[in-house]
Amino acid sequence: MTGTWHLFRLALRRDRIVLPLWTILLGLFPGLVASSFASLYPDPAELAKFAASMSNPSLTAVYGPIWAPNLGGMTAWRSSIILLIVALATAFTVIRHTRAEEEQGRRELLGSTVVGRQAGLAAALLIALLASTIVGGLTALGTAAAGAGGTGSVALGLQYFLACLLFGAIAAVVAQLTQGARTARWISGAVLIGSFLLRMLGDAGGDLNSPLSWISPIGFLQRIRPFAAERWWVAGVVVLVVALLAAVAYRLNAVRDLDAGLIASRPGPARASRALLSPLGLAWRLQRSTLFGWLIGYAVLGVFLGSATDAAVDAVKDSPDLGDVIGRLGGGASIADMVIAAGLAIMGIGAAGQGVQAALRARSEESALRAEPVLAAAVGRTRWVGGHLLFAFFGPALGLLVAGLFLGIGYGSASGEGGGAIGRVTGAAAVQVPAVWFTVAIVVLLFGLLPRLTSLGWAVLAFFLLLGQLGAILQLSQWALDLSPFSHLPALPGGDLTVTPLVWLVALAAALTAAGLAGFRRRDLASGG
């Protein structure tokens, strides 16, 4: 472990902007949500009434259970999406400082100096601990400051702290298994999505002690029950699991060679197949496994969400307390539409993430100097980048169609509505596409004109996500909410289809893309160093 402290400081130096940015911004969110609730519902009775109206299985499936109908309980419930984001961000941070470093060969350079072989891993875990502490601390302070109650705020902060730490530790183990940082990120992301799905399925039935929710890491963490007779032992269990995972990561790191994973790489073909021999063929080869990953994810999530929606509608129908709520909302069918629309809105953001990821691939190929030999051959710039942009624009479009199709199948078969649901839901999913394209086009514009800032695409996406998920709760004014392209989409299924905003979004996306491509044709290629 010699040298851990130096590597920790080096990691801090590399992350001096990104780490404070995401930990502080995201850590402040629960507090902001709490103060917003406090001003919207100054009377606790009003808030409790609101909580009762929200406490239906469909929303429980999306956000998790409302443990307490008070300010703290509602805050914990409504900001649960932040819990997922901070967990993922910590996992990526750990991978960035372990496997990504090794893959780039920088570990080798450092490994030859007076640095122990565990130092890199130890430094990455220290960074994760730091990030978790900032996020958890700010969450606790923020909610307490908004008047949500001290004990519960501590429990909520602890929940955020442990979510970060747990997924950081999971990522540390995964980083030992694969040779590529990209695969490691995928596996960590899949663990997170899997645990979200488990929790969703468990909570959708209305049973708050469903075993599915208990075995889901996210569901488990939410069962700390902040603000409602806190179960502190849950936190204790998570600490033990984190310690165990860290020990496993150390052990794996100690027994393997530098640069090797436990999943070994096999020899491949000595000759290229004809399909590879073009810029598009190369892009297909580089992007296909990611595309398939997303498509499988959409299909699984679609079926889950579809059947969970129906389960939720049934549970609402059976609940006499919610009778008038259902009446106000226009019956079971429209509740189902609302839940599906909410699910599609989240999938739309996911699809935009897919598009941003595919577009950023062009930039990472360029910075890794792998675009250079291709562009030094008889390949024009537009043709090269076009191969990747095809995946950035049409990958998410395909994904949303798959999502809609499977959501429709899931809901249609569970509810008995059958084939009619498929067309309705798939159409509603397709409506997300223009907003996705607009988001991707921003990345293309950055890539062409401000290539060093291309990865800001993620920040733009996170901004749109937070505006959509929390903008209304934070009482932002309409013009601020309208900054997100997703706010202009018609609410489907159930609402009216308005075509004008869709046409505008597509036209703007086309203009931004054209400007980005023109910029790319005129600028210097990155020359590394």
Added chain:
Amino acid sequence: MENVISVNGLVKSFGRTRALDGLDLEVRRGEVHGFLGPNGAGKSTAIRVLLGLLKADGGTTTLFGGDPWRDAVSLHRRLAYVPGDVTLWPNLTGGEVIDLLGRLRGGLDTKRRDELVERFELDPRKKGRTYSKGNRQKVALIAALASDAELLVLDEPTSGLDPLMESVFQSCINDERGAGRTVLLSSHILAEAEALCDRVSIIRAGRTVESGTLAQLRHLTRTSIHAELAGEPNGIGALPGVHDLVVEGERVRFQVDNAELDTVLRALSTVGVRGLTSQPPTLEELFLRHYQKEEGPA
């Protein structure tokens, strides 16, 4: 003879750093041209401008009579490039990369490809991430050599090769010369340039300081002489053009400007010569002199 590459007063800046500051370069058809300079002199930047990957800020650059920026795609059909820092796609095998790059350039001689794979002892079934630096360079070299491009642009292509492979590389380049191909070979390994190049250009801090055949360049410099004389070497130190004279009894060691070689040898033979070795200046000395000279006053 026509020029394949001609560069005049090329300027390229990155922010406030001036990477190329009036570079000149002429490469004639059919020659192996050494492009020499220490790390950071601007060799790779100049090559990237020639390939249309970077846009020049000033000066003129022509490649096959065309504009490397505007006509990039059509010009690239006629050349093959080996970057100084070869990075491969982690999931593609070496064989796949060779075929891909060859195809993107417009075609690949598969028989030659297989010969070269054998000659360079490359395992084409390994994935990009598992190759060492030298093996990554072999992949890029084989892809370039197996193409039927008129011009090979090689940016420090041997910096990761072992001496055995270095000699394979040299014999390949001699074959290319025989086949009438033009080669631009950037290098800081002088022995390699001496062994291969018809003409060289030496650059420093983004500017060409010397250009010509090795013979022409040698003319501007000094030969080292070790001689064993029959008597005392009186007065040799006073002759024009003699430098760094060391006298040990009847043995002398010195360097002499090539222009004065004749006079000095006559002076030696009047004393009487028992043994003599003379060494032409190596590129190394030429190089060092240029750099020392220009760094001195600054």
